[in-house]
Amino acid sequence: MKKGKIFVMAATLGLLGACAPMSPYEAVDSPAVRKTVESARTPGDHVALVTYFENLAAEMRIKAEEQRQLLQHFQEKSYLYGRQAQDRQSHTWALMNRYERAAKASIGKAASHRRLAAGLEQDERERYAVTGAGSARTPGTSRTGDARTRSSRHPPND
Numbered sequence: 001m002k003k004g005k006i007f008v009m010a011a012t013l014g015l016l017g018a019c020a021p022m023s024p025y026e027a028v029d030s031p032a033v034r035k036t037v038e039s040a041r042t043p044g045d046h047v048a049l050v051t052y053f054e055n056l057a058a059e060m061r062i063k064a065e066e067q068r069q070l071l072q073h074f075q076e077k078s079y080l081y082g083r084q085a086q087d088r089q090s091h092t093w094a095l096m097n098r099y100e101r102a103a104k105a106s107i108g109k110a111a112s113h114r115r116l117a118a119g120l121e122q123d124e125r126e127r128y129a130v131t132g133a134g135s136a137r138t139p140g141t142s143r144t145g146d147a148r149t150r151s152s153r154h155p156p157n158d
Helices: 003-018 024-029 031-039 043-076 084-131
Strands: none
Touching: 031 043, 043 084
16 A cells, blocks of 8 residues: 555544544544545545444444443342332433444445445556556557547646
8 A cells, every 4th residue: 555545544534533523323423524424535535434434333332232231230130220220221222222223324334435445446447457557658648649539527738
């Protein structure tokens, strides 16, 4: 991997970490993440987002498991909490479900960005194959060297 791509991925992950929302289950749809997702253009950007969403999903699974264990405790020892036992159980159950949903959403987003990164990498490989490694002609010109066949997406550099 080139140094530039590594720097871009590190910068993207740093931005995501610095702009993390207060509660972790909101991290999937926070404004900072949304802005980073919207500005992702390169395969490296999408790979960084895959890493971010996979790490977030792992964190959400851990938190869901903690809540599951706490819920089990509240169910087994409800006599210790009196009137508050059911409130604690329902609150813990709700948090556990919320973390699990956030993990699933995060995994879905990671898969989506993985597909986008693979598609962009494939486009780059195809573009590289068309322009040709070792090709004598410059991209955007015909075999005779005539620049009239240049694509409208790539205007001449005058």
